[in-house]
Amino acid sequence: MGTVVDGNSARTNSGKEKRQWIYAKKPGGKLYNYRQWVGYSLLLFLFIAPFIKINGNPFLMFNIIERKFSIFGSVFYPQDLHIFVFGMLIMMVGIVLFTAVYGRVWCGWTCPQTIFMELIFRRIEYLIEGDWIQQRKLNEGPDSDARAWKKVLKHTVFLAISFFISNIFLAYIIGVDALYKIMTDPVDKHIIGFASIIVFTLAFYAVFAYVREIVCTTLCPYGRLQGVLLDEKSLTVAYDVNRGEPRGKLKKNDTEQGDCIDCKLCIHVCPTGIDIRNGTQLECVNCTACIDACDTVMDKIGKPKRLIGFYSMDDLSEEGKTGKKNNTRAIAYSAILVVLTIVFGFLLFNRSEIDGRLLRATGSSYQLREDGKVSNLYTLELLNKSGKDIKFDIESVDDRINVQMVNNIHDLKKEGSAKLSFFLLMDKGEIEQYKQNVKVNIISDGKVKETLKTTFIAPPSKK
Numbered sequence: 001m002g003t004v005v006d007g008n009s010a011r012t013n014s015g016k017e018k019r020q021w022i023y024a025k026k027p028g029g030k031l032y033n034y035r036q037w038v039g040y041s042l043l044l045f046l047f048i049a050p051f052i053k054i055n056g057n058p059f060l061m062f063n064i065i066e067r068k069f070s071i072f073g074s075v076f077y078p079q080d081l082h083i084f085v086f087g088m089l090i091m092m093v094g095i096v097l098f099t100a101v102y103g104r105v106w107c108g109w110t111c112p113q114t115i116f117m118e119l120i121f122r123r124i125e126y127l128i129e130g131d132w133i134q135q136r137k138l139n140e141g142p143d144s145d146a147r148a149w150k151k152v153l154k155h156t157v158f159l160a161i162s163f164f165i166s167n168i169f170l171a172y173i174i175g176v177d178a179l180y181k182i183m184t185d186p187v188d189k190h191i192i193g194f195a196s197i198i199v200f201t202l203a204f205y206a207v208f209a210y211v212r213e214i215v216c217t218t219l220c221p222y223g224r225l226q227g228v229l230l231d232e233k234s235l236t237v238a239y240d241v242n243r244g245e246p247r248g249k250l251k252k253n254d255t256e257q258g259d260c261i262d263c264k265l266c267i268h269v270c271p272t273g274i275d276i277r278n279g280t281q282l283e284c285v286n287c288t289a290c291i292d293a294c295d296t297v298m299d300k301i302g303k304p305k306r307l308i309g310f311y312s313m314d315d316l317s318e319e320g321k322t323g324k325k326n327n328t329r330a331i332a333y334s335a336i337l338v339v340l341t342i343v344f345g346f347l348l349f350n351r352s353e354i355d356g357r358l359l360r361a362t363g364s365s366y367q368l369r370e371d372g373k374v375s376n377l378y379t380l381e382l383l384n385k386s387g388k389d390i391k392f393d394i395e396s397v398d399d400r401i402n403v404q405m406v407n408n409i410h411d412l413k414k415e416g417s418a419k420l421s422f423f424l425l426m427d428k429g430e431i432e433q434y435k436q437n438v439k440v441n442i443i444s445d446g447k448v449k450e451t452l453k454t455t456f457i458a459p460p461s462k463k
Contacts, residue, residue: 021139022213023132024122025268029292035108039115046112050171055387056414061175068415070175071348075385075415079355083347090340095222097333099229103236103310107223108287113207113215116165118271118287121158121208128154132268158209159201166200213272217283226282232313237286239266239277239308240316247277250301259303266290266308276308353386354412354442358452361421366458374431374458375404375423382420382442384412390444394422397439400430401456424456431458 052059054073061070069076069084076083098106108114128150129135138147170193171179182193207215216223230236244260251257260277267275269289274281276290294308361377368374384390390412394403406421424438435457442450 019214022271022273023136024271024273024289025132025265025293026126027118027269027287027289027292029289029296031288031292035288036119038109039119042110042112043115043119047168050168050176057387058175060172062172063174065174073387074348074351075387077355077383077385079383080351080385083344083351086344086347090337090344093340094337095225096229097337099222099226100231100234101333103230103234104223104226104284104286105235107216107220107285108237111216111285113220114271114285114287117208117212120161122271124157124161125154128157155209159205162204162208163197163201165204166197169200169204170196213283216285217272223282223285230280232317235310235312236280237276237284237288237291237308238280238311238313238316240306240311241277241279242316244277244307259298259307261297261301263297265293265297269293280313351385352450353384353390354392354444354449355383355385356442356450356452357381358440358454360454360457368428368459369425372428373425374428375425376456376458377406377421377423378454379419379421380452381417382412383417384415387414389414392449393443395441395443396424397441397451401426401438403440426456426458428458431460433460434458 049060050058057073057075058070059073061068063069067078095106125135129138138150141147167179167183170182174193178193182190182197187194211219239260244258246256246258247260247262248257250261266277267273267290269292270276271287271289272283272285274283276284291306291308291310295305298305298307358378358380361379364377366374366376380394382392391410392412393410394405396403402425404423404425406423409418409420412418424440435455438454438456440452440454441448442452
């Protein structure tokens, strides 16, 4: 297949052909206004989330380097791997189920790539270089001082915004406190930090200034998966071919002509340069710009809206138009996602504030004491995940067993750890077997924060 050229753009279906630049017409309309509300709200959250702290911990931080994550102010460590595995499972299942029901709405409405490209960088381009026709004339026209100044201004602004985004991105990884040190300390103290900012800046600049729609159409794995996730019941942005064809210029009293007047506005506004009238395509990100453009035309010519709209393939078939719509599948998938989210939330908010590892002292056995008690020596490692300094005590669940500390440690610093030793003591007369399971509680603020299991070894008493 060759290069499809129509209206404002050209897209390449073969990797061997040269890419042709896409000039997208400035969108507008009811759905675009909704998309702006969604997009700018998400951008606001994205920009302020790293600066929000709960109990002194970042609202969101994903420190892969130190293997420390903060979600909603709760700090997670490698010991909480099961929660992250479950979270990733929800994300994967959610993507599959959501796409199967609602198509690629994520890409057009909430994906950071689309939001930054369409609501920030492309709008700056419109402001500096004009709409799509002015942009094309500028790029294809002769060199001039006006053209040079516009290009310099645009790319300078692009670099500045990319620099800002890279700092926000880094704040999610290392935290705003560490980022502030990088920005205020001498450069030689944070060479790696400054290098990371530069690399991220150039990467974001390249993506939004040059790569653009190729991220959505070629590089993004989710976009490539769309083909196997969609079926005839999936909702996607689609053209009602039964109503629109045969297309042609508007003619009075032509009863055989379809509603599509072949104005090509749906192609002009498309950020990936496709013709939605050719059917479902992997390149479509469901941004709904074509819906707004087509609705505007339908209003002008006195035809019903939604010649292009959210439809499933069943909706556009003859059987689907006459049959009853079945939402059972969408309801079932949504219910599954709700259940998975509730379980994840339970794991997330009910995890222990203290993580511990209790082991018998290496090479030790039981000891018989003069007072008739049997003792076992243990080592205990504790990690504070509460996000604050805490005090703790160790108690045995079994009332017959007492705890005797070797080193008198009862404080855990914020995000700190402690290693201590203690004895478990039990009267010899209470012992019934050589090895028995015992439990130890870690108590803080009068509440059991963690329960640890171990074994107690002793010679059984002779009764």
